[in-house]
Amino acid sequence: MVTVLSRYLDSVRENLRLDCSLESEVIHELETHIEDELQELREAGLSEEEAANTCLKLLGSAKVVARQICEAHSQGSWSQALLAAMPHILFGLLFALNWWRGIGWLLGMLVLVLSMAVYGWWRGKPAWLFPWLGYSLLPVVAAGLLLLYLPQGWSWVAILIYIPLALWLLYSITVKTIKRDWLYTSLMLLPLPAIAGWFLAVEPINKLPQHWLQRMQEFAPWIGLTFLALGLTVATFIRVRKRWLRVSVLVVSGLITLTMVAYYTNGKLSLPAFLILIVVMLLLLLSPAFLERTLKHTGQQSAT
Amino acid sequence: MAQRRELIKGSIDSLLLCLIDQQPIYGYRIIKELERRSQGYFKFKEGTLYPALHRLEKAGLIRGEWQTLPSGRQRRYYHITEKGLRSLVTERNQWRDFLAAMNLIIQPASD
Numbered sequence: 001m002v003t004v005l006s007r008y009l010d011s012v013r014e015n016l017r018l019d020c021s022l023e024s025e026v027i028h029e030l031e032t033h034i035e036d037e038l039q040e041l042r043e044a045g046l047s048e049e050e051a052a053n054t055c056l057k058l059l060g061s062a063k064v065v066a067r068q069i070c071e072a073h074s075q076g077s078w079s080q081a082l083l084a085a086m087p088h089i090l091f092g093l094l095f096a097l098n099w100w101r102g103i104g105w106l107l108g109m110l111v112l113v114l115s116m117a118v119y120g121w122w123r124g125k126p127a128w129l130f131p132w133l134g135y136s137l138l139p140v141v142a143a144g145l146l147l148l149y150l151p152q153g154w155s156w157v158a159i160l161i162y163i164p165l166a167l168w169l170l171y172s173i174t175v176k177t178i179k180r181d182w183l184y185t186s187l188m189l190l191p192l193p194a195i196a197g198w199f200l201a202v203e204p205i206n207k208l209p210q211h212w213l214q215r216m217q218e219f220a221p222w223i224g225l226t227f228l229a230l231g232l233t234v235a236t237f238i239r240v241r242k243r244w245l246r247v248s249v250l251v252v253s254g255l256i257t258l259t260m261v262a263y264y265t266n267g268k269l270s271l272p273a274f275l276i277l278i279v280v281m282l283l284l285l286l287s288p289a290f291l292e293r294t295l296k297h298t299g300q301q302s303a304t
Numbered sequence: 305m306a307q308r309r310e311l312i313k314g315s316i317d318s319l320l321l322c323l324i325d326q327q328p329i330y331g332y333r334i335i336k337e338l339e340r341r342s343q344g345y346f347k348f349k350e351g352t353l354y355p356a357l358h359r360l361e362k363a364g365l366i367r368g369e370w371q372t373l374p375s376g377r378q379r380r381y382y383h384i385t386e387k388g389l390r391s392l393v394t395e396r397n398q399w400r401d402f403l404a405a406m407n408l409i410i411q412p413a414s415d
Contacts, residue, residue, distance in 0.1 A: 026358070029331065029368075029380045033350060036332040060351030068355030072362050 004052050005034055008062050014296070015066035017181040018073055019124040026069055034059070076127055076238035084128035084238050087113060087135045088191065088231035096224025100216070110139060125180050127187075131234050134188040137173065138195075140166050145199075178292045185288035186250050187237060193254055193281035194226050197261035200277075201269045222264035226257050247286075254281040312346060316356050317365075318395045319346065321384065324366055325392055330379040331357060357382060365391055 009027055016023050034055055041051035059065065076084070090109060099105040117136035120129025144166055147158045177185045202215045216223075233253035237246050258281060262274045269277075323334055331353055338346040360366045365388035368380045384392070 025380075026354075028378070030350070030354065032330075032377065032379055033332050033354075035377070058349060060349045065351040065354065068351070069358050072355050072358035075362070 004056055005038075008056060008059060009034075011062035012066045015063050015070070017066075017070050017183075019126050019180075021124055022073060030059075030065075071241050071243075074243075075241045078239070080126070080128050081235040081238040084131050084187075085231035085235040087116070087131045088227045088234055091135070091191075092224045092227030092231060094224070095220045095227065098217075098220055100220065101213075113138075125177070125184075127184065127238055130177065130184040130188040131190070133173070133177065134191060137170060137188075140169060174288070174291075175295065178288050178295060182288035182292040183243065183246055183250075185291075186247075186285040187234065189284045189288075190233065190250060190253070191227070191230055192284055193277055194230065194257040194261060196280070197258055197269060197274075197277050198223050198226070200273050201261060201265040219265065222260065225264075226260050229253065229257055229260065250285050251282070254278075254285055312348075313352075315399075316348075316352065317360060318392075318399060320353075320356060320360060321365060321388055321392045321395065324382045325384045325389065328369075328381040328383045330381050332379075334382075360388070364388075 009030060012030060013023060013027055016026060018026065037055045037058065038051050041054055042048070046054065090112075094100045094105060094109060113132055113135045116132040117129065120126060120132060123129075144159075144162060147155055147162055174185055174188075177188055198219065201219065202212045230253065233249060237249050240246055240249065255278065258274065258277050261277075262269050319338060320334065323329060323337055329337065331350070334357075335348050335350070335353060338348055357366070357368070361368055361382070364385060366382045367385050368382050370378055371381050372378050
């Protein structure tokens with residue numbers, strides 16, 4: 001195919017943000033359309049270049065075409081919304097029903113989350129995967145926090161080895177999800193600010209485990225409620241079609257869940273900590289957009 | 305011109321359902337058929353057609369199916385579904401009522 005038209009299809013592909021199988025189907029359909037169009041224009045007496053330029057004009061903006069096709073497919077079904085909200089709902093129930101202290105429940109949850117994340121990744125990264133993927137990364141963060149409790153002298157060795165490895169893993173998964181759509185990366189990171197908020201409110205560092213277990217017990221119903229609110233957010237995210245609405249849903253949900261943390265902990269989360277968490281939340285949810293732009297820019301530079 | 309574009313935009317789903325109901329058809333052919341049958345009035349850009357086709361397919365009104373031609377080339381033919389047929393009946397009735405009402409107002413009085 002003529003270079004300008006190949007470039008056009010590349011541009012559509014870049015902006016489609018659909019799962020792999022659907023993306024290749026859309027591109028293939030446009031490709032067959034372009035072939036028919038080119039053939040007819042050549043038969044009408046146009047040169048190769050003239051035919052390509054006329055075809056390009058008829059196709060319209062690649063970004064607009066991609067965005068509109070993407071919008072047609074972006075609204076998930078109710079079952080997809082429920083599947084995407086499920087990890088938040090299950091975590092919510094884990095706390096609301098006080099199952100979080102049972103090692104069996106925790107292990108069962110871990111196995112389920114990891115299985116769903118692997119299955120979704122293998123099935124071409126559908127939209128429902130990303131909340132599961134976010135929770136599957138939690139054990140990596142939790143293990144890092146547990147390093148703080150190692151005997152003195154050992155903790156820094158573990159930290160020196162563990163933290164770079166964990167950061168590398170988190171970064172590479174984040175980059176891969178950004179390549180699918182940066183909004184899904186934000187969806188993946190959505191529970192982190194609320195988890196960080198509850199972590200700070202429980203104050204586990206330099207305190208006896210009994211102390212923070214007691215605090216956890218005290219806050220458990222409210223922690224559960226926060227996760228259920230996140231579940232509702234995810235279901236709404238999957239059901240809305242417009243991108244700007246999806247961004248708004250994520251940001252508003254981040255603000256609401258952090259306010260819930262501050263409200264239910266009765267001042268145990270200080271105002272500066274609350275404000276810092278809001279900034280961190282905004283950075284977490286919106287920085288994937290900038291990272292996507294940087295990755296695209298780097299990709300284009302290396303291609304040229 | 306903008307008014308005409310808005311009119312076409314509002315009727316694109318009905319036009320596509322009508323055409324696909326008559327025979328399974330692929331994207332490129334749809335553009336040509338609409339232009340030919342409307343004597344050049346409906347000139348769809350691909351950028352308008354494919355998002356509309358994907359929207360109708362997602363809504364379950366049409367179904368796309370790849371077919372390989374004897375030449376080896378592939379084309380995605382669209383077929384109307386049961387749901388699409390029901391929607392088309394409703395839309396046809398709405399259009400008929402709308403056009404009848406418009407004619408009553410727009411046509412100059414004979415007396």
